[in-house]
Amino acid sequence: xxxxxxxxxxxxxxRSSWRAYRSGPLExxxxxxxxxxxxxxxxxxxxxxxxxxLITRQVGDVGKARKIGTYGTITxxxxxxVGVIKQDEKALENFGYLMEETILYATALNLxxxxxxxxxxxxxxxxxxxxxxxxYIPAMTPVGRIAEKRGIQDHILRWSVRSENRKPWxxxxxxxxxxxLLKKNEAGAYAEALEMVRLAPSxxxxxxxxxxxxxxxxxxxxxxQRNSLYGQIAKNVLQAxxxxxxxxxxxxxxxxxxxxxxxxxGEWTQATPPAIALPPKTEYCVSWRGR
Ligand SMILES: Cc1cc2nc3c(=O)[nH]c(=O)nc-3n(C[C@H](O)[C@H](O)[C@H](O)COP(=O)(O)O)c2cc1C
Numbered sequence: 001x002x003x004x005x006x007x008x009x010x011x012x013x014x015r016s017s018w019r020a021y022r023s024g025p026l027e028x029x030x031x032x033x034x035x036x037x038x039x040x041x042x043x044x045x046x047x048x049x050x051x052x053x054l055i056t057r058q059v060g061d062v063g064k065a066r067k068i069g070t071y072g073t074i075t076x077x078x079x080x081x082v083g084v085i086k087q088d089e090k091a092l093e094n095f096g097y098l099m100e101e102t103i104l105y106a107t108a109l110n111l112x113x114x115x116x117x118x119x120x121x122x123x124x125x126x127x128x129x130x131x132x133x134x135x136y137i138p139a140m141t142p143v144g145r146i147a148e149k150r151g152i153q154d155h156i157l158r159w160s161v162r163s164e165n166r167k168p169w170x171x172x173x174x175x176x177x178x179x180x181l182l183k184k185n186e187a188g189a190y191a192e193a194l195e196m197v198r199l200a201p202s203x204x205x206x207x208x209x210x211x212x213x214x215x216x217x218x219x220x221x222x223x224x225q226r227n228s229l230y231g232q233i234a235k236n237v238l239q240a241x242x243x244x245x246x247x248x249x250x251x252x253x254x255x256x257x258x259x260x261x262x263x264x265x266g267e268w269t270q271a272t273p274p275a276i277a278l279p280p281k282t283e284y285c286v287s288w289r290g291r
Pocket of ligand 1 (some may be wrong): 009015016017018073114115116117119157158161162163164181200201202203204205233243246247
């Protein structure tokens with residue numbers, strides 16, 4: 001199990017997406033810590049294959065054409081963590097969990113990161129990390145010392161997706177059915193784990209997680225409420241697989257790590273979700289059964 005040198009609740013609050021970096025290589029001590037982390041055996045909640053690579057980019061070698069993609073929004077970064085998965089039923093959720101764990105680990109090393117999942121130049125990346133035919137690169141992140149200021153592109157992007165804001169508790173968490181809101185006191189000790197889901201990063205800050213608590217039990221059903229932005233656009237323009245499933249894995253990571261920190265025991269399970277009416281574009285993902 002990945003051990004953080006700080007409270008995970010503090011790390012979740014500390015993390016935010018950074019797009020401007022100080023140039024220069026990472027210190028050997030930091031590189032060693034990252035490599036050690038990559039070497040850890042981490043099957044993830046769905047036990048799917050995934051691996052991580054650290055690649056370097058000289059600042060300035062990003063060709064003009066690439067700037068229309070995700071690379072153009074990041075300045076100064078020389079190191080990137082790139083993830084690769086084998087296609088599998090829950091591989092995207094599993095990867096979301098593992099990559100967020102890595103991002104929190106980097107945060108604990110006082111490094112900046114930024115999930116990059118859209119418009120990646122997957123062909124260029126593939127030249128460096130040679131994925132097998134049944135492998136896929138879901139996302140990457142720059143990793144490095146953050147610049148003193150965010151930079152204009154970062155400000156524009158944050159403003160356009162309202163990165164500083166999160167949906168209120170009432171839009172995300174429900175009791176027994178989707179028409180009944182979950183009050184914080186009804187969640188008891190799990191209120192903090194839910195709050196850490198609320199603070200999670202998500203693609204374009206769409207926050208697609210919806211969580212239903214079974215009546216008065218520490219039994220939480222996680223649902224994905226899809227956003228139309230990520231329908232065909234994701235496939236055709238971003239050339240990314242179902243990016244919002246990564247968000248579900250991120251939510252699972254925040255929930256589970258917070259529960260562990262608070263000594264709340266439980267496990268993930270593919271349960272039969274309650275037979276209730278679902279809001280539009282909402283589908284079941286996974287459940288947490290607290291003990
Ligand atoms: C799966 C995923 C994909 C993302 N892809 C991109 C991206 O391609 N480019 C980018 O600049 N930010 C990307 N982001 C960052 C989000 O915009 C950011 O997490 C969100 O606005 C919330 O801001 P915060 O991370 O600072 O809390 C992505 C985030 C996630 C979780």
